Amino acid sequence: xxxxxxxxxxxxxxxxxxxxxxxxxxxxxxxxxxxxxxxxxxxxxxxxxxxxxxxxxxxxxxxxxxxxxxxxxxxxxxxxxxxxxxxxxxxxxxxxxxxxxxxxxxxxxxxxxxxxxxxx
Numbered sequence: 001x002x003x004x005x006x007x008x009x010x011x012x013x014x015x016x017x018x019x020x021x022x023x024x025x026x027x028x029x030x031x032x033x034x035x036x037x038x039x040x041x042x043x044x045x046x047x048x049x050x051x052x053x054x055x056x057x058x059x060x061x062x063x064x065x066x067x068x069x070x071x072x073x074x075x076x077x078x079x080x081x082x083x084x085x086x087x088x089x090x091x092x093x094x095x096x097x098x099x100x101x102x103x104x105x106x107x108x109x110x111x112x113x114x115x116x117x118x119x120x
Contacts, residue, residue: 009114
């Protein structure tokens with residue numbers, strides 16, 4: 001019932017940039033907090049960034065000065081601009097909708113993920 005569709009992943013060399021997009025529904029954008037997670041091979045999924053309905057953002061410390069989260073409420077789309085990518089940024093990136101504060105659809109919802117591979 002919750003559809004989150006990521007795009008924009010790919011392979012880049014260290015120092016390069018990518019911009020991820022997440023298409024969601026207006027229903028989700030209006031009711032849930034949006035963000036990005038990532039999961040590297042052999043590691044646990046971790047929160048990369050999130051954005052509140054007032055536009056305030058949080059970031060994983062290791063990406064704070066390199067990534068920027070934003071959202072276009074008119075398009076119901078979430079973005080993650082990733083600059084100066086490092087090899088350690090390699091992971092599957094997931095769009096997430098945190099709907100745990102609402103009655104429905106309650107929970108933390110994920111997109112299918114998009115692969116980001118950074119090489120030297």
